[in-house]
Amino acid sequence: MLSRRCALAGALALGLSACSGDEPGSDGALVPEGEAVAVCNDFRADPKVLASMRAGDIALRRALASGASPDAAAEAASAIARGDFRLAAATTPKGVSLDLYNAQCRLLGSPAAWSIRALAFVPDLAAAEGRGADVPATAFGRQYNAALMADPHYPYRDICRPVSDVGPEPEIRPDEPISQPYGFADLQSGEAVDTMGYAARHNAVGQLRRLVEARPQDIDKPDMFGLTPLAWAIAYQRWRTADVLIEAGASPTGARCQTAIDRQSPLQVARLMRWTDMIGRLRSYVSEEEFASLRQNPRYDDASLADFNRAFFQIKHRYDPILRQRRFSRYELQFTIDEAGNSTSCELVPASNSAEFDAELCEVAMKVVRWTPARDAFATTVSGDAKLVFGLGK
Template structure:
């Protein structure tokens, strides 16, 4: 009995710092609520409860209309623009909202969070063989609407994010800006023509310090306001390596942490973008603006690539089965599996502490971890890859 308990426990693997044992709802069953999930309302204009509620109600009405004869995408796009809603139509996946299936691409590292898009479909739905004819027809109608809606929205001269999202289906198919160099992960390098920058972010991307100065002196622009993608003007200036714009914004008290809804540790905070680009001079410039203990927290230990996690769990189950009888005779314990990782993300060594009375089991756990798990290297406070250690907790259930 103890061996079976152990094997069942290993299904969730108890990875430190994760919620690996928390069950997840089927994505299709909760997809329509994702657009507002995980958003912490604060004083940021785009994330106030009123704005989020208005967007949720508009999205619900749109999805209901798509279940019927179908609304006019051009009319719906114009209504959204008038309401100041510039979110693209997108399909939801397990990790992000993707407009690419509907003819649009956005350069945002990590992809779009659900509340950054109008989620009207689920990625891969039309590949399901068991759908009825009516369901397939609905999915086709949704895809057609999404493409025409995005086309109309992107073509509207009032659309303010043409440097970030454009027509097309080929950029960052899996995760926003996957595979792009850090300096290309936010926005397109060939900036859209714009005679006068419309926002601080526009001016920041162009390094237009004259326009930045005029806007800041007017008092009508919040230097730490984030746009629809969670980036402030300072974050955009850093993403485009516009050092003069960075300097102008820092003098205007732009925060290295980003908006009032963010912290230094957020991936889209200005200082984190500078770290991903290893722009040491700007990191040093911002360092004096944050508390030393906060700056020290930027250092990262190695991180496991998530796609190997399930493989590791299943392999642990098989390993537990092979040693079922021996483990059942031992005292229950928690073993810390610590893996040394070099600055390229390669596992160098492994140790089990405090160790079980079964040396062969300990060796096999370490061999498994070394062979299966892959890592992002540790990074110091300046974003430079350095050696580090990764720890997984494995609990043995015995007598």
């Protein structure tokens, strides 16, 4: 373990948090905890629903592990009837995989553990894909997902598709808007499904008004992907249904468990897409403090920081006899980062007892560390301040 004098860490803090970030475990027991989802107004907060889901998943995994061959189509029909639209997935050391069971969902990041039915833990995904359908869980998972996604009552046909129908993933570049962060907005998904999220995505104003009037308490209810109807309307660039929801009182920050900075919040979806008009439309419905919290500070590139760490220790070693003349204390390497991500100034605060060390360290840091520029609340790149924190001295 490095001593505190050798610790060099970035002190930049930027994160789009999510309501749930449970990582899969090797036992495959992936079901939501009621307390975690209750705050979000999630239907799985009902202990009876939660217990039923858990019992059903455990029974299914045990049946597959024993070599049984459950009827995948019947299981899918039963799940649809219960309102359980989770796709079958495998858990791996790196997270959740829908691809093994021939499904993909167009989302930012992997599906949350509680949004899928985990059939098996797969330590080697490549090997499992090679074996294919001779594995009972794989054969069942592929048939189950095909039946689920083909059912006319499945509400996410424009979000989750068979792998062969998905097409290439959209390229995401940090300095460019994400034109379609979620789902397939241009996909004609056939028979309509009577949910607010579906109506919002498909610009069905009349259907949406009827549903909002019938169940106003559900206007900010997230679906299993963590998005509210307003977030979906924005993700699909449906101004008309977004306007209906905003006028009806939908929250720009999303579900009750979400805040403005959560990635699935309507405001953040609009920022990802650089939809300036929509951000302006939502601004009057949040506090100035909430709106200001959308600003992103400059972020360092991890690989470049690792390179700087190595250079830092080499420089520090050469100046160590001088630096150790002072007691150990905290220092900040403070930068100004322009809107293009370039370091335009650097200063060690407070100054050390070696002006030469300070100058050399800043010179190397400005050359080596790469930055993603700051963005204001409208997601426009702007100049900003950043710092790296470390300790020096005896």
